Amino acid sequence: MGPLIKLIILNVIAYVICKFVVPNVPGSAPLPASLVFLYLMLTTSGFLIFATLSAESKEAFWGPIQRFLTGENIGGLQAVRYGVLILFPLLVGWQTYNNTAVSDAPPSENRTIHPAPPGEYTGLSSPVAKTPDNIQQGKGFYAAFCSPCHGGNFDGKGPAARGFNPPPANFSDPTTIAMLQESYLFWRIKKGGVGLPIEGMPWKSAMPRWEVELPDEWIWKIIMGEYDGAHQSPRTWE
Amino acid sequence: MSEVVKLQLIGLSVVGIGILILLFIRASFVRVIGFVAIVLGLFTLVALSVPQMASLPPVEEKFDIATVKTPTDMATIGQKIFFSKGQCALCHTIGPSESARCPDLKGIGAKLSREFLFESLTQPQAYIYLDYRHEGVAKEYPARMPYINKNPIGLSRNEILSVIAFLQQMSGEPISVTVTELDAPGQAPAAPAKAAQSGPVAVAQAH
Amino acid sequence: MQHQGGWIQKLLRSSSGHGGTLLGLVMAVGLLSLPALAFGADATPAAPVEYRDVPYVGSRNIIWVVAQLHLLLAGFVLGVPIFAWLCEVVAWKTGEKRYDKLAKEFTKLLTSAYATTALFGGILLFLLISFYPKLMNYLTDIFFPSFIVYCILFLVETATLYLYWYGWDAMQDGGKKTFHIFLGFLLNFFAFFIMVVPNSWATFQSSPVVLAEGSDMARAWAATWNPTWWPVNIHRLIANVVLGGYICGAYAGIRYLSATNTEERDHYDWMGYVGNFIGVFGLLALPFAGYWLMREIYQYNQQMGITLMGGFLSWLFILQAMLIGVLFLGSNYYFWLGITYRIPGSEIKYRKPMLAMLIALLLCLGVWMTPHSLVASMEEARKMGGSHHPLLGVFGVMSAKMTVANLMILVTFMSFIMYWRAGKQETAGWAKVAKAIMGAILASAAIAVIILGVWGYFVPAIIRINYFSTSQVLVVLGVMLTITPLTALLLRSAKTTTEMVWGKMPPRAGYSLVLNAVMVVLLMTLMGYARSSSRVHWHVYGVVRDTSPYAFSPALGYAAALMSLNTFFFCMLVAFIFWVATMGDKAKAPGGASKVELPQGMPAMAGASSALDEPKAH
Structure with missing residues (x-):
């Protein structure tokens, strides 16, 4: 059963890498089970593809398994075969039961961080001129209103950030504001967490609805200050 | 189950x-x-x-004059009309864009008076500049702009005024349309041209 | 409209005591009278009817299934002539008769396939008029000039098809053959416009333009030239070639599995090879067209772009990555099986390169399938600090996806070149130099693609989209355009060391061909759902709102179940078309009598054909 053991070893290695190596890289975090499962599936299918490329390698891999399942005169393995044939359906049944049974654990969730904005916010552009003065003013507003959560360094690590799940966005990450247009930020700041559509799970975000406190002009200035401070630039079409 | x-x-x-x-x-x-x-x-x-999520349509909103208290409210409604019912955003953009098929409307509320805006929306062929930044004598040019107050778009006078309020707001201008100008329901609408001229002054002619 | 189902329910309840037969009868009558019901329910003259519904099933589901089947059949009907015509041209140019037979074999399907497509188109039209009168009124008002153009195109296309098919044997030699080839070109030319015209209706729904006053022609013309029209045309054209190729492969695969003699095995093995080759050929170009389309959508409306890529539908693109990944793996797997089985003794030589390519493909696939927002339990999300992973989250954005997609295309191309060169020995003096140059080109292209991908994180989005992503595409296209002729030149003087042996492939090769075809069809159904639900609650985006109870977009799982159902229906329909079209040959084939007829270019079906042309290595 050489190839089968190889497959198992390969999966164990992949599992160890996902579970213990990647999370310990600086700046990393543990991987969710769904992702680990995905990588293990890829490993397994890769192995299956390679093992069945030629008649010989397929025989080396599949032959022993087939003989174990259907061959005659396998001696003591007969009992193991019956064990497998009984256990496997039970395993499938158990899995199915586990997936469908009512449990008290909250379901896995998939919150869309950047859902589509409402139509009326997609085409706006800032009425405030991009002058050093305005940017500086925006940074001032940012320090006053935003930095407690989003951090003075625009990294999402303000003094109040730790209390929130999901945590405040990290603007210095190139996958956040750098992917979005200014009008998108305008919508998010103005309408806050409760303004999110259902796929953004408005009940989770603690972002305030700033439209009740700040005039539009201040929000536009904050956006300019934010991009400048985080050393990112907004998505544009120019 | x-x-x-x-x-x-x-x-x-x-x-x-x-x-x-x-x-x-x-x-x-x-x-x-x-x-x-x-x-x-x-x-x-x-x-x-994967977690299952259906996308539900948002509630359909109607222009309700009773909820409009300030010019900013009008601009908010105008913003919605601009990007949906009015179909303005199908051609125009606010800010430069490759996909723009018609003039960029950034700063338009500061460059044009509200009367001119109203006329451009309701009589698009009347007075066209080849380049809308152009100053001086108007040039004849067939506009692709449809009549906004007629079918198929058919905005009411109230809605057009709200869009103008929005455009002025987006240009960083004081909104010169006031709530009192809106037609109350049941009341016969005033003639568009006259209404537009009788609006309070303060027409910004920046730059 | 809600009351329609009520009396059926009452009837069912009252009849439940009378046993199954009565129940069945009532159900049957009920079902038969459904259309009548739908019309009858809205007799009130107050307001024009906007929607009609069918109880239990739902009008949208019916439209969904019929529209999807119509589109798939249309893709098949447009893809097969391209495929057949290419084969015919190859036969005409090289004088290899078996390509001509292959082309004829597939053209034979066209008449019945064409009729089936038109049938579903007709059903779709009637259902749309019945269920969605408001929308159809609106579209008819804008597009009726092009409706007429569409009808005329249909007439011309049908006439050409009849000439092309029935004239096949009569126009076999000399100038007549040239005319026949020209007919084939015309067939594809008209077919292309038959696709392009309805595309304008569908793309107008997702990216409408404002229509000013004007003549009917002017309005229809303006509406036709909407921003996503040409991107969709090109994307669909290439996708149709891919569909045609892979369906041909799947057909060959099934026939190969059930082949009873060596001749059949040889023939269908070869046919599977040609189908897979044409499928891969289109597949390599498809992502570029898709990227262009997505870019146009993003530019047309940011909201629609985000709905697709980052919002409600973002998981759909992970599923798409999975399907495309399986397709790439399946196609390469078939190439590799071809090397080890068709070219005896080459396994040892190519095992290592194949392993390297497999690992490269899997790594790319791993990156492509890593979503930006992960599915995580509360505990896991807390540990990650949000729903994206601090390290692997960088794989979730466009820059990474574009890079790995390009790399996968490169690897598949390498796989193809390797297959091409297998079993041959270059004799030219400059062969070593040429091989070194090719290796250097491939390596530097891969490095360039990766560098551009990584660099893409550090520049503004617009520079990445306009310059980096396009450069990646150009690099990969450049590699294909330099290496293909170079290899052809190199192999011109090469001597064949090992002849390719047909008919030796294992059954799993046949199954992998079927798998590829199913993946392509599933992908088309998936993207059909994406295109339709990216309009969210609009019939015509931002212009005509969907006010029916079906304005919501269903969740992915429910949609996937319907997609699977559609795929299954389509596979069965295609199997039926193949079965009907080849029924006559089966009657002829067994006696061996067909061999006598073959020189006159008679039925290319059945294994007898390949006995005449000994397999040559390509």
């Missing part, structure tokens, strides 16, 4: 049937069907294993 669980069970049984076919049936075409069943069943199961 929730719908997802039901669909999961269906998917699982399709895969099961496929496996049974592959195990017990020799005819090659039937075996291929079994194989296809397994593939399709697995695909469905994978799609069911």
Whole structure:
């Protein structure tokens, strides 16, 4: 059963890498089970593809398994075969039961961080001129209103950030504001967490609805200050 | 049982049937069907294993004059009309864009008076500049702009005024349209041209 | 409209005591009278009817299934002539008769496939008029000039098809053959416009333009030239070639599995090879067209772009990555099986390169399938600090996806070149130099693609989209355009060391061909759902709102179940068309009598054909 053991070893290695190596890289975090499962599936299918490329390698891999399942005169393995044939359906049944049974654990969730904005916010552009003065003013507003959560360094690590799940966005990450247009930020700041559509799970975000406190002009200035401070630039079409 | 669980069970049984076919049936075409069943069943199961989320349509909003208290309220309504019912954003953009098919409206509220804006919306062919930044004598040029107050778009006078309020707000201008100008329901609408001229002054002619 | 189902329910309840037969009868009558019901229910003259519904099933589901089947059949009907015509041209140019037979074999399907497509088109039209009168009124008002153009195109296309098919044997030699080839070109030319015209209706729904006053022609013309029209045309054209190729492969695969003699095995093995080759050929160009389309959508409306890529539908693109990944793996797997089985003794030589390519493909696939927002339990999300992973989250954005997609295309191309060169020995003096240059080109292209991908994180989005992503595409296209002729030149003087042996492939090769075809069809159904639900609650985006109870977009799992159902229906329909079209040959084939007829270019079906042309290595 050489190839089968190889497959198992390969999966164990992949599992160890996902579970213990990647999370310990600086700046990393543990991987969710769904992702680990995905990588293990890829490993397994890769192995299956390679093992069945030629008649010989397929025989080396599949032959022993087939003989174990259907061959005659396998001696003591007969009992193991019956064990497998009984256990496997039970395993499938158990899995199915586990997936469908009512449990008290909250379901896995998939919150869309950047859902589509409402139509009326997609085409706006800032009425405030991009002058050093305005940017500086925006940074001032940012320090006053935003930095407690989003951090003075625009990294999402303000003094109040730790209390929130999901945590405040990290603007210095190139996958956040750098992917979005200014009008998108305008919508998010103005309408806050409760303004999110259902796929953004408005009940989770603690972002305030700033439209009740700040005039539009201040929000536009904050956006300019934010991009400048985080050393990112907004998505544009120019 | 929730719908997802039901669909999961269906998917699982399709895969099961496929496996049974592959195990017990020799005819090659039937075996291929079994194989296809397994593939399709697995695909469905994978799609069911991610959190399920339907996208619901938002509530349809109506222009309700009773809710409008300040010019900013008008601009908010105008913003919605600009990007939906008015279809303005199908051609125009606010700010430069490659996809713009018509003039960029950034700063338009500061460059043009509200009377001119009103006329451009209701009589697009009347007075066209080749380049809307152009100053001086107007040039004849067939506009692709439709009549906004007629079908198929057919905005009411109130709605057009709200859009103008929005455009002025987007240009960083004080909104010169006031709430009192709006037609109350039941009241006969005033003639557009006259209404536009009788508006309070303060027409910004920046730059 | 909600009351329609009520009396059926009452009837069912009252009849439940009378046993199954009565119940069945009532159900049957009920079902038969459904259309009448739908019309009858809205007799009130107050307001024009906007929607009609069918109880239990739902009008949208019916439209969904019929529209999807119509589109798939149309893709098949447009893809097969391209495929057949290419084969015919190859036969005409090289004088290899078996390509001509292959082309004829597939053209034979066209008449019945064409009729089936038109049938579903007709059903779709009637259902749309019945269920969605408001929308159809609106579209008819804008597009009726092009409706007429569409009808005329249909007439011309049908006439050409009849000439092309029935004239096949009569126009076999000399100038007549040239005319026949020209007919084939015309067939594809008209077919292309038959696709392009309805595309304008569908793309107008997702990216409408404002229509000013004007003549009917002017309005229809303006509406036709909407921003996503040409991107969709090109994307669909290439996708149709891919569909045609892979369906041909799947057909060959099934026939190969059930082949009873060596001649059949040889023939269908070869046919599977040609189908897979044409499928891969289109597949390599498809992502570029898709990227262009997505870019146009993003530019047309940011909201629609985000709905697709980052919002409600973002998981759909992970599923798409999975399907495309399986397709790439399946196609390469078939190439590799071809090397080890068709070219005896080459396994040891190519095992290592194949392993390297497999690992490269899997790594790319791993990156492509890593979503930006992950599915995580509360505990896991807390540990990650949000729903994206601090390290692997960088795989979730466009820059990474574009890079790995390009790399996968490169690897598949390498796989193809390797297959091409297998079993041959270059004799030219400059062969070593040429091989070194090719290796250097491939390596530097891969490095360039990766560098551009990584660099893409550090520049503004617009620079990445306009310059980096396009450069990646150009690099990969450049590699294909330099290496293909170079290899052809190199192999011109090469001597064949090992002849390719047909008919030796294992059964799993046949199954992998079927798998590829199913993946392509599933992908088309998936993207059909994406295109339709990216309009969210609009019939015509931002212009005509969907006010029916079906304005919501269903969740992915429910949609996937329907997609699977559609795929299954389509596979069965295609199998039926193949079965009907080849029924006559089966009657002829067994006696061996067909061999006598073959020189006159008679039925290319059945294994007898390949006995005449000994397999040559390509």
